Amino acid sequence: MPKTVETAAQRALPGRKAQAARNDELILAAAREVFLAEPKAPISAVAERAGVGISALYRRYPGKEDLLRTLCYDGLRRYNAEAEAALENSDGWAALVDFLRRVVDADVHSLTVHLAGTFTPDESILPDIQRSAELNDEFLRRARESGRLRPEVTAADFGLILEACAAISLPDPDRTAQLRRRVLALLVDGLSATGELPGPPPVPGEFAQRWQRRDL
Structure with missing residues (x-):
């Protein structure tokens, strides 16, 4: 059983990583559009533009500065x-x-x-x-x-x-x-x-x- 559970988890992991990578691409593309138009825009505007939940964004970027830093x-x-x-x-x-x-x-x-x-x-x-x-x-x-x-x-x-x-x-x-x-x-x-x-x-x-x- 442990081996079976472990194998299933391993098979699921690449999919989660792929989704996380896709979300990250969406977030950074959205952040570029939002902050180039208005540097004072809130981070929630990025989540809305990217079409991801704010919680998903915060899991990757704890704050606006982290997102700006990564973008630059x-x-x-x-x-x-x-x-x-x-x-x-x-x-x-x-x-x-x-x-x-x-x-x-x-x-x-x-x-x-x-x-x-x-x-x-x-x-x-x-x-x-x-x-x-x-x-x-x-x-x-x-x-x-x-x-x-x-x-x-x-x-x-x-x-x-x-x-x-x-x-x-x-x-x-x-x-x-x-x-x-x-x-x-x-x-x-x-x-x-x-x-x-x-x-x-x-x-x-x-x-x-x-x-x-x-x-x-």
Whole structure:
């Protein structure tokens, strides 16, 4: 009997895990929609949008900050994944352009623009932040070696470009994507143009400070 019960439980477990995974995908997709539209929205709005019970949501995310943290951390990991894929191109300039296009299409920086300062980051994200910095530096190095990049451009300028594109948002998602790519093309031309850029580039800490928790 114990063996039979154990086997039944083992067979049932993958199904429960699959359902939990599906619920998690629904919750995160709903959270992205809800919080990008209104960062102050209650967590109950996410459950309603996802079509799951509030108890199911709380079992996975004890509070709103946990959900916001996961959402943004997933965004950073997507950023790193797109960067690693773009680095497969041996052409330094083409790799940089492909990287920027991939991240703009993935809409990663909408999370930064809307959600920075809405939760307290923890140390679990530090390895991904370090990896992101390494990838940015590698794009910068290769693009410089290609001879196409302005010499005064820094890796922090990539963040400015990506956030500028993410700031474009229209009710029509297809039109939003078109305009973001258009603006990116204009900005990419600026990366390779001659002439002096006005003002200094972003300095360490200027971007990081907005992730300090603020009251909503």
